[in-house]
Amino acid sequence: MHIDVRHRPAESVAHVKMNAGESIRAESGAMLAMVGGIKVETNGPASSGGLLKSLKRKVLGAESFFTNTFKATDNDAAVWLAPRLPGDMVVHEVNSSHELMVQGGSFVAAPMSVSIDTRFEGLGGLFSGEGLFFLKIHGHGPVVLNAFGAIDAIDLDGELIVDTGHLVAFTSGVGYTVQKAADDWLTSLLSGEGLVLHLKGKGRVYLQTRNPDEYGKAAGRHLAPIEH
């Protein structure tokens, strides 16, 4: 399998080339085009069972986590995958040395040698009100991540305070706690920052330079109102 990200950083697309027998699982709606013999299967959320559970996650998460699996039946088959919003994509290689915590909207694709746990409650429960959910990814292989805006990859050895809307992913060597942006709740709310994540440890942190929620609010408020 060979993954090549083109048209960086704003209009990125991941070109995934596969030989017969190889397959890649991608977030639903990510496919733009495909060439060669490819069989497609739709899956519910990676590790939970049943349609109802997946609908529940749709309500909680920013998007439902359904995936399509593309399996090559020919050599030199290829599929083009892209996210919804303008921005960059990066391929992170995961292996037995770490796990990757990925913000739900930032996952694009990974082969079957990579496992995706959608029942990871740790962070998911805390931010479900903001429409954010996290995936725990482990195994070995490439993981394609997307960002809204550009991707800033930080090799952390220490501490970092992060606005959750700007968080794409981080490795398991980095611990996290939720804290208020400022010392008191009033300032935290007025600052517009609310809750932030205090990251501490050693590992890789991926940030996106734009926050979808901020963009949505900035642009959306100027659109024609919805009649109620």
Added chain:
Amino acid sequence: MRTEILQSPAFGMLRVTFEMRDDRIVAEAGAMVGHTAGVKMTTEMQGGFLAAAKRKLLGGETIFKNTFTGTKPGQELLLAPGPQGDLQSIKLRAGESFTLLSGAYVAHTGDVKIDTKWQGARSILSGTGFFMLQATGPGELFFAAYGGIEKIDVSRGVLVDNGHIVGFTEGARYELKQFGGFRSFFLGGEGVVCRFIGTGHVYVQTRNVANLVSFLTPFRPVKGSDSTKGKLFDAMKGD
């Protein structure tokens, strides 16, 4: 006349440099960014009123097209499309055609003819509000996309999500298909796809306007709801 595409792939813009007396470029109304003083612009309804009206109703293009010419060698013109994305061109021989998404047209040089192509019941984009135009050479056609542009050879067969088709060359044939079965249509995200085969290329854009709309829709204000809390918050933020 020299043409140069700048700021690819996110903010594609065309820079034209006039060199000879009869150099001219025709562009979509509203495409002009700026030009050297002295560059002349004439506006007309291309092909006459009825042809222009047909194009407006069916193709979604504006009726008016601007023709730019230079009065001194070295004068420049900058043209840009509406959406964020790439701008590319294709040179067409006399009689050679190119099918292009309505709204993707930016400009052309030479004697390119722009016709509507009525798809009828097999319209690739039926229900989407978009149509396809057909451009016929000789000349060079400049077009833009929402997103980056991937040029894909159709000879092995290519399946393309409908929202991402920008255009295709003569010799490429297509048929509409539903992606997967019933379940995948509703849950898999992909809906209608187009299968291309034959010779030539299909041009695919890496972003989809429908996705931008569905992203922004939940952020639209709701009429009649109490938004004073929101307003107070915004005021204190200094918005």
